[in-house]
Amino acid sequence: MLRGMATPDSDPHEHTHSESFLRSLMRRQLKLSITCALSFLIALLGLPLLNYFMPEVMSGRVGGFTLSWLILGILFFPLVWGIAWVFIRRSISLEDLEVEEVNARKRQHATPRR
Amino acid sequence: MMLAAFDVWILSFSALTVLVTIGMGYWAAQKSRTASDFFVAGRGVSVGWNASAISGEYLSSASFMGVAGMVMSSGYDALWYPVCYACGYLFLLLFIAGPLRRFGAYTIPDFAEGRYDSPLFRKIAVIFVLFIGFFYTMPQMKGAGTTLSYIFKDISWFGEKGLPYPVGVVLVGGVITFNVAVGGMKGITLVQAFQYWLKMFAISVPVFVLMSVYGSYGTQLSVQGQPASAAVVQTASSGGAATAESLRKPLPTKAPVDASWLNPFGPLTSKAAKAAKIEGPASRPYALLYTYSLIIAIVCGTAGLPHILVRFYTNPDGVAAKRTTMWVMILIGVFYVFPPVFGVMGRNLLPALYEGTGVNGTDKIVLELPKVLDAAGGPGSIRWGSILSGITCAGAFAAFMSTFSGLLVSMTGALAHDVYGRMLRPESSAADRMQMFKWCAALTGGVATLLGCFVEPLEINFMVGQAFAIAAASYFPLLFMSVWWRGMTLQGAATGMLSGGIFALMAVALTNVSTLSLDKGPMGRLFAPFAPLNDFWAHHPLLRILCEQPAIWTVPMSIMLMILVSKLTRSSIPSDVRLKMLVLHAPEKLGLKQDYIREHEGVGH
Numbered sequence: 001m002l003r004g005m006a007t008p009d010s011d012p013h014e015h016t017h018s019e020s021f022l023r024s025l026m027r028r029q030l031k032l033s034i035t036c037a038l039s040f041l042i043a044l045l046g047l048p049l050l051n052y053f054m055p056e057v058m059s060g061r062v063g064g065f066t067l068s069w070l071i072l073g074i075l076f077f078p079l080v081w082g083i084a085w086v087f088i089r090r091s092i093s094l095e096d097l098e099v100e101e102v103n104a105r106k107r108q109h110a111t112p113r114r
Numbered sequence: 115m116m117l118a119a120f121d122v123w124i125l126s127f128s129a130l131t132v133l134v135t136i137g138m139g140y141w142a143a144q145k146s147r148t149a150s151d152f153f154v155a156g157r158g159v160s161v162g163w164n165a166s167a168i169s170g171e172y173l174s175s176a177s178f179m180g181v182a183g184m185v186m187s188s189g190y191d192a193l194w195y196p197v198c199y200a201c202g203y204l205f206l207l208l209f210i211a212g213p214l215r216r217f218g219a220y221t222i223p224d225f226a227e228g229r230y231d232s233p234l235f236r237k238i239a240v241i242f243v244l245f246i247g248f249f250y251t252m253p254q255m256k257g258a259g260t261t262l263s264y265i266f267k268d269i270s271w272f273g274e275k276g277l278p279y280p281v282g283v284v285l286v287g288g289v290i291t292f293n294v295a296v297g298g299m300k301g302i303t304l305v306q307a308f309q310y311w312l313k314m315f316a317i318s319v320p321v322f323v324l325m326s327v328y329g330s331y332g333t334q335l336s337v338q339g340q341p342a343s344a345a346v347v348q349t350a351s352s353g354g355a356a357t358a359e360s361l362r363k364p365l366p367t368k369a370p371v372d373a374s375w376l377n378p379f380g381p382l383t384s385k386a387a388k389a390a391k392i393e394g395p396a397s398r399p400y401a402l403l404y405t406y407s408l409i410i411a412i413v414c415g416t417a418g419l420p421h422i423l424v425r426f427y428t429n430p431d432g433v434a435a436k437r438t439t440m441w442v443m444i445l446i447g448v449f450y451v452f453p454p455v456f457g458v459m460g461r462n463l464l465p466a467l468y469e470g471t472g473v474n475g476t477d478k479i480v481l482e483l484p485k486v487l488d489a490a491g492g493p494g495s496i497r498w499g500s501i502l503s504g505i506t507c508a509g510a511f512a513a514f515m516s517t518f519s520g521l522l523v524s525m526t527g528a529l530a531h532d533v534y535g536r537m538l539r540p541e542s543s544a545a546d547r548m549q550m551f552k553w554c555a556a557l558t559g560g561v562a563t564l565l566g567c568f569v570e571p572l573e574i575n576f577m578v579g580q581a582f583a584i585a586a587a588s589y590f591p592l593l594f595m596s597v598w599w600r601g602m603t604l605q606g607a608a609t610g611m612l613s614g615g616i617f618a619l620m621a622v623a624l625t626n627v628s629t630l631s632l633d634k635g636p637m638g639r640l641f642a643p644f645a646p647l648n649d650f651w652a653h654h655p656l657l658r659i660l661c662e663q664p665a666i667w668t669v670p671m672s673i674m675l676m677i678l679v680s681k682l683t684r685s686s687i688p689s690d691v692r693l694k695m696l697v698l699h700a701p702e703k704l705g706l707k708q709d710y711i712r713e714h715e716g717v718g719h
Contacts, residue, residue, distance in 0.1 A: 016704060022692060025699045030598060033208040044201055044413070048405045051378035052398065059377055064332025068378060072193045073454050077447035080200050084443045087208060088436045095432070095701035102704055 015105055028094060036087040043079060047071065123497065124265055127504035131312065131511040136293050138305045161434050165441035167303045170310030172199075172446055174250075174517035175257025177453065178313055179510055180575030183477035185457025186467070187573070188382035189375035191405065192457070195575055196450035198409055200443065202416025202582075207439045210417050213597045213698040215435050221524070222589060223532050229596050230604040231688055233536070238608055239592075240532045242615055246419070246585050247525040247558075248565055249622075253577035254521070255566020256477070257514040258286035260574075261507060263473045264481045279473050280567040287566065290515055291559025294522045295552040306520065309512040310445065316509025317452040320484045320502040324459055327487065329361060334458045337362050338376045362462040369468040375461070379405070386662065389648075390655040403666070404659050408579065411665030415582025418589025432702045456480050472570040472635065480506050522559055529554035568640075571633040572626065579663075580622040587668035588615030595676050597698055600691050606680030614672025621664040 015021055051058050051068055058068040065073070177199065184192035217225060222243060227236035262282025325331065365371075374380040379401035381388075386404070387397035460467065460479035463486050467476050484506060487499030530551040535542060542550070569577060592611045595602050628647035630637050651658040660667060680687075688694065700706045 016700065016706060017693070017696065019692070022696055022699070026598070026695065029212075029699060037205065037208050040201060040204060044198075044409060045406070048378070048402055048409075052402050055377065061336065064330070064334070064336035066190075066335070066376060069190060069193070069335065069376070072190070072197055074451055076197045077200060077450065080204050081440075081443055081447060084204055084207060084440050088440050091212065092433055092436065095703070099701050099703045 016102055025098060028098075029091070032087065032090055032094060036083050040080065040083050043076070121265075121500050121504070123500040123504035124507050125504075127501075127508040128261075128265055128511055131508040132289065132515070135305055135309070135512070135515055136289070138308060140293075140296060161437050161441065163303065163307050164434075165438045165445060166307035166310045168306075168438065168442045169445040169449070170306035170308070170313070170512075170516045171520040172203075172442070172517075173310065173313050173449055173513060174578065175254050175510065175514045176575045176578035177446075177450065178317065178513035179257050179260065179477055179480050180253065180573065180578060181450070181453040182456035182460065182480045183475070184382070184573060184575040185454045186460040186476040186479050187370075189370060189380045190378050191380050191382040191401075192575065193454060194405065194408055195412065195579065196453065198412035199416065200447050200450060202413045203439070203443055203446065205413050206417040207436070207443075210593050210597060211435060211439060212432060214593065215432055216700070216702055217694075217698050221527060221531070222593075223528060225596075226592070226607075229688075229694060230607060232604050235604055235608055236532060237537065238612065240528045242588055242611070243528040244525055244558075245615070245619065246581055246589070247521050247528075248562060249581040249584060249619075250419070250578065251518060251521050251562035252565050252569045253572075253574040253581070254514045254518045255283045255287065255563065256569050256572065256574050256577065257510060258518075259283040259566065259570065260473045260478050261481060261510045261514070262286065264478050265507060279570045283566045284563055286514065287518075287559055287563030290518050291522065291555055291563075293515075294519050294526065294559070295555040306516050309516040312512045313509045313516075314445075314449055316505045316512070317449060317456075317480070320506055321452050321455045323487070323498070323502060324484065325455070328459065328463065331455050331458065333361075334455075334462055335376070337462060338458075339372045363465050365461075365465045366468050369461070369465055383408075386651065386655040386658040389652045389658070391652075392655060400655055400659060403656075404663055407659065407663035407666035410669055411579060411583035411586050411663060414586035414590040414665065414669055415584075417593065418585035419582070453480070456483055459483060471633075475573075477574050481510060518562070522555060522562070525558045526551055526555045529558065568630075568637060571630055571635065571637055580626070583622060583663065583665045583668070584615055584618045586665045587618040587672050588612075591669065591672040591676055595673065599677075599680075600695055601680050601684070601687060602676060603680045603683045603686045604688075605683045605686065606676045606678070609679045610672040610674075610676030613675055614668045617671070618664045618668040621661040621668070625658070625662045 047068070059066045061067075062070050177196065181192065181196050184195065214225060217228060223236045223239040226239040227233060259279040259282040262285060263277045263279055266277035266282075325334075328334065369375075370381045374384075379398050383401035383404040384397045387393075387400040392400070456479055457476075460476065460483050464479065464483055467474070467479060467482070470476075481503060484502035485499045487502065488497050489499070530547055534550045534554070535547050539546070588611045591614060592607055595610070596607060624647065627641050627644040628651065630641040631643070631645040632638060632648065633641070696706055
């Protein structure tokens with residue numbers, strides 16, 4: 001059933017089942033996810049290092065809190081929201097773009113056939 | 115004279131929560147008729163309801179009681195838990211939620227079977243749903259036992275200590291099991307959503323009231339690191355509401371000192387090194403290792419919790435699923451700011467809890483802290499402390515009831531849908547399965563209650579962290595790799611998931627039995643044969659850390675095994691893997707899922 005489908009992009013339906021389409025689809029999505037993940041992993045994995053190597057700075061007081069407590073206990077949550085918001089917006093527009101590309105291709109192929 | 119035995123406010127708020135929960139569940143059960151309704155709430159739940167319901171299910175006893183208790187007992191290091199619970203959710207959104215939803219299956223076992231065309235793999239996945247589920251129900255039961263023995267602490271006809279812990283566990287376990295058996299999931303979506311808002315109200319309002327009387331979060335923290343006498347002088351000279359009470363009570367000797375409590379790498383993360391007599395700067399590398407392992411466990415473990423994943427299917431489409439997740443992040447993020455405040459204030463105002471163990475330890479700080487207001491107010495005034503304490507008790511009920519019900523549904527679903535419906539009696543009718551759902555609920559509820567009776571000496575939050583560590587080493591690699599790597603084979607996936615999960619499970623179990631053997635109560639006698647392990651830990655602090663927090667080695671091990679075995683068995687990559695990847699990644703608007711299902715049927719699968 002699948003072997004018949006691997007033919008070159010002659011048909012719009014075939015295109016969505018082609019190797020190149022899938023590869024670009026996965027690559028773009030993974031790139032977006034990894035970019036967003038890196039931005040919070042740097043903060044999440046970097047904070048213990050700051051605590052480890054700069055204990056004096058991190059235990060400095062800000063309005064009663066130590067700096068490290070303020071970051072981990074409060075400021076981390078808005079950061080997570082920010083990243084989630086950017087990701088959701090971008091991934092919705094990425095999906096729209098992908099749909100638009102497929103539809104454009106369909107139109108292109110539909111005209112000469114008639 | 116009976117009523118004088120317990121606080122009227124606390125009892126009535128708690129009773130109301132239980133009654134409303136059961137009432138709503140029962141009412142919703144009248145409306146859930148079909149099997150699809152029963153298992154995933156018919157896939158038609160709106161974004162607001164679904165986000166509240168997911169948050170309600172996610173905020174368990176660990177979040178409501180455990181985080182506060184652990185911040186009080188261990189200080190800064192415990193803050194990693196709430197932050198990683200929230201970050202883990204983000205990780206789930208980035209890598210797993212979208213593809214899994216597009217794939218369209220009810221449960222992880224459905225996904226495992228669908229991705230690899232293997233009924234055998236489904237069976238393995240089902241067993242893991244049960245394993246992780248039971249591990250996660252234990253802390254919920256501890257929360258239940260703690261809350262009930264707090265509410266009935268003055269009753270004398272159960273003996274001197276008030277209501278025994280196991281009685282509370284059995285009582286709550288029974289009520290929730292019954293509720294799930296009659297309501298199914300539809301009931302639970304509504305109840306969970308209600309319970310999120312109850313928990314949010316119950317955690318935030320007492321904090322604001324306490325802060326208005328005793329000073330803000332920052333003020334409470336600022337006295338840490340100063341001698342107690344200085345704090346008293348400061349308050350007395352500034353006057354105000356806090357003069358009657360000093361800002362801080364003297365700490366018992368069992369409490370960690372300010373410097374190690376307030377700063378990173380404190381009692382929680384450097385415990386193993388301390389047991390091995392490694393103190394000061396030399397203990398810091400151990401503490402850093404512990405911290406990283408904890409972060410990995412919780413962030414990756416969130417992505418693998420069975421009862422959280424199933425909720426992604428209750429959205430009508432992919433965009434709604436993403437919006438729901440955004441709202442969940444906001445709802446749980448706002449919530450998580452509050453429990454540590456209880457921990458900080460508890461250290462200042464109720465340090466006596468450091469001396470208690472089990473149900474009388476720091477895990478009950480959320481319940482008991484508001485009561486200090488009673489002592490602060492003059493005689494004859496309204497007992498605001500009791501009212502607020504009643505509200506936090508109601509919140510605690512909501513916390514363990516909602517998470518326990520959610521887990522029970524997903525575990526019962528696995529038993530009824532997979533074990534009975536597919537393995538034991540594939541020819542059974544839908545009505546048979548509905549009937550079986552009720553029996554399976556009773557069975558899982560019973561086992562979970564029994565397990566809950568054993569864990570009184572363990573900290574709630576700690577146990578939840580361990581459930582996450584097991585999920586992180588089994589489901590997370592399975593989902594992550596299956597979604598993003600085409601080269602995965604059935605053998606690779608199964609080897610990685612099983613070895614990661616089993617190693618994590620064994621490591622965690624070893625730590626727990628050795629901790630239980632130290633208990634002074636009945637559990638200590640039961641687990642006494644494991645006491646020599648503690649000597650071993652004292653000589654090998656590194657091994658202790660790697661067993662207590664295994665994620666740092668089990669997660670990479672699991673992923674490596676998946677890659678290695680998949681490469682070795684390359685010939686058995688499913689032939690239609692491209693189509694499956696397409697369904698996982700192509701936007702739903704392209705409508706490729708229909709193709710996939712039709713072609714699948716065509717093959718005569």
